[in-house]
């Protein structure tokens with residue numbers, strides 16, 4: 498949609514030094530809360546940051562379909578199956594809006610997909626963990642979508658127009674996802690002792706990886722300063738992580754489940770739930786490609802890409818035929 502009207506900057510324009518007055522005018526627009534649109538001038542580093550973030554986000558959506566898709570054939574009832582199917586389809590749709598938003602910055606979807614399949618692009622660490630039981634579908638909705646909403650609501654106010662607009666619809670859908678997950682957890686937590694144990698086991702395994710979704714601590718985050726200055730990000734990684742913990746701990750207590758953190762305690766004076774140390778070595782291992790499911794996820798995505806090749810070829814051939822007929 499956007500790419501058709503995009504006036505692509507030439508590569509040599511991008512390499513040219515960026516005049517200080519232009520940079521200052523750009524920052525003034527950001528400070529005045531104006532939206533930056535695809536054909537507006539932007540610093541090359543701003544453009545690159547957005548391509549990185551939006552494409553990582555798009556990849557996360559489509560890789561995120563895999564662990565949940567794993568349970569589509571084994572959902573415990575027709576109602577659960579229909580809701581999960583809708584959720585997994587929503588994630589595919591989110592990927593599409595996000596790839597379209599990234600394309601407005603002058604990269605093609607094919608390029609981005611190639612980077613993913615070659616293992617050169619990142620996607621969220623969380624999707625490298627396995628879904629071992631039905632309760633994991635509840636935990637993903639409650640915790641992973643809950644963390645996603647906390648991170649993504651501020652992105653609705655991102656300074657780049659196409660990303661901000663894509664996020665508005667995505668966040669509406671994510672809030673339905675979060676509720677369907679919490680409802681699964683509530684049903685299990687109020688069920689038999691075996692069902693409650695399943696819910697507890699899922700919380701035990703998904704809690705820490707959910708906290709890692711927010712990225713490295715502020716002292717280790719390389720990109721936060723620039724992204725906050727450009728109003729791409731509105732809160733730091735640690736601020737969002739804390740907001741998530743504060744919102745989620747009361748929900749877990751309502752479920753009657755225990756968090757796998759002996760150091761978790763309420764800090765009355767600060768009004769925050771304090772939590773224990775995150776295992777950053779595990780986070781780094783997952784990012785380096787050595788999480789429990791990294792290889793499996795990429796192999797599945799590659800196979801899906803291969804299987805869809807004839808569909809893309811057929812759609813392209815059909816579009817060309819129509820264009821030729823219209824030109825006759």
Ligand code: BYC
Pocket residue numbers: 549550553554555557558561562588619620621622623641642644645648709710711712713717718719720721724734784
């Ligand atoms: N996993 O300087 P930092 C979803 C990387 S989708 C992997 O703090 P930044 C959902 C980071 O990319 C969830 N990598 O970076 C979908 C950087 O590496 P590079 C995805 C991570 O960008 C389906 C390096 O670590 N959400 O929720 O300022 C179903 C240093 O980090 C992670 C988004 O993508 C991670 N967890 O902040 C259900 C939202 N964390 O690029 C749910 C948009 C950090 O230099 N993205 N890294 O090689 C963001 O908000 C930010 O990019 C992040 C990281 C907060 C994730």
